[in-house]
Amino acid sequence: MASKVVDVHTHVYPPQYVSILKSRSKVPYVRDTTPGQPSRLIILPGEDDPSSESTAKGRPIGPEYYDINKKIEFMDTHGIDISVISLANPWLDFLDRDEAKGLARDVNDAIDSMCDAHPGRLFAFGALPLSAPSEVIVEEIHRLPTLKYTRGIIMGTSGLGNGLDDPELDPVYQALEQENMTIFLHPHYGLPKEVFGPRAADYGHVLPLALGFPLETTIAVTRMILSGVFDRFPKLSVLLAHSGGTLPFLAGRLESCILHDAHYSGPEAKVESRRSVWDILKTNILLDAVVYSELGVRAAAIASGADRVLFGTDHPFFPPLEAAEGEEEQKWLSVTTNYKAIREAFGPEKEQAEAVLGGNAIRLLRLTTD
Ligand code: 5CU
Incomplete structure (x- = not known):
């Protein structure tokens, strides 16, 4: 039997979330522009700054962002058997504390129902009401196992x-x-715009997406490691977007800086009890393969193990720039590049490539419903 292809990095905005974005005039929001043209999705911090002409327009938003049937069509076009769908950024982060609880429930229920409408094709990561008090967040986490298809957040x-x-x-x-x-x-917040210099707008979204996003993830997970999160919660499982940013490449330097720092002082810094970065990478961390190069996939597989790297697409972001009339079915370069990277990274080790394409996700995220 042919092994299955599973996409673990694929987003959706359920219709009630899009309604909220449409009702807002501050980032994040959806703005209607010229009649007959798609609405624009403005989500990244500072993205509506009128002085930055190239990014202030956001990106077009069409049904591929909220119509689950479009996701299934995309999956069929690209040979994807199962998708683990998740709310796209900025999730529920911008909500008032009083709104967050109700919307988290609604969004998580809506996404789980989308999965139920396509049994066997879809599973989900839920979203947390992070602006609500921590008891409310914890209550939502304990509710998630009642949702048949939800496997994480x-x-x-x-x-x-x-x-x-x-x-x-x-x-x-x-x-x-x-x-x-x-x-x-x-990631969502990127890096402070000053690091990209005064010409940043000339380069559209390239600097924040290619570098800001992965560095943001790298810094965030490094802070988790340094503060001992994985020492206190040794079974915590964290899937890092974009192959862990630069963590696989910088793990050695990070470990070396820890070992050479006389002032790194939390209880987790004690040499005998501290878990090394390498141990955490191989035990707690999963890496998606959304890195668009053989080199990146190999680095991920060396850092965490080929049994912990998982295929993804980032759909519906990074669509082809121009779809010719009647050509909606064309394959997306962003997806074919990731397929090619996995094939080339493992060469004759076809079983490892198949595991990355689907087997790892099925095993690690328990993608069965019996
Ligand atoms: O293009 C973008 O801005 C994005 C985004 O915001 N989130 C994401 O997951 N991919 C691309």
Whole structure:
């Protein structure tokens, strides 16, 4: 039997979330522009800055962002058997604390129902009401196992507002560990725009997406490691977007800096009890293969093991720039590049490539419903 292809990095905005975006005039929001032209999705911090002409327009938003049938069509076009769908950024981070609880429930229920409408094709990562009090977040985590298709949660790097090394997050990590819910850690906030210099707008979204996003993830997970999250919650599972940013490449330097720092002082810094970066990479971390190169996939497989790297597409982001009339069915370069990278990274080791394409996700995320 041919092995299955599973996409673990694929997003959706359920219709009630799109309605909220349409009702807003501050980022994040959806803006209608010229009649007959698609609405624009403005989500990234500062993306509506009128002085940045190239990015202030956001990106076109069409049904591929909210119509689950479009996801299934995309899967069929690209040979994807199963998708683990997740709310796209900025999730529920921008909501008032009073709105967050209700919307988290609604969004998680809506996404689980989408899965139910396509049994065997879809599973889900839920979203957390991170602006609500921590008891509310924990309550939602304990509700997630009642949703038939939900296997984890997606979240950004801000946590409760102070990043993922915030000790206030411990009850959240504890509940996720207890419920065996994988965290899909995904960037949104990027880096301060000053680091990209005065010409940044000339380069469209290239700098924030190619470098800001992966560095944001790298810093966030490094802060989790340094603050001992994985020492306190040794069974916590974290899937890092974009192959862990630069973590696989920089893990050695990080470990070396830890060993040479006389002032690194948390209890987790004690040499005998501290878990090494390498141990955490091979035990707690999963890496998606959304890195678009053989080199990147190989680095991920060396850092965490080929049995912990998982195919993804980032659909519906990165569509072809121009679809010719009647050509909606064309394959997306962003997807074919990732397929090619996996094929080339493993060469004759076809079983490893197949595991990355689907077997790892089925095993690690328990993608069965019996
Ligand atoms: O193109 C983009 O801005 C994005 C985004 O915001 N989120 C994502 O997952 N991929 C691309």
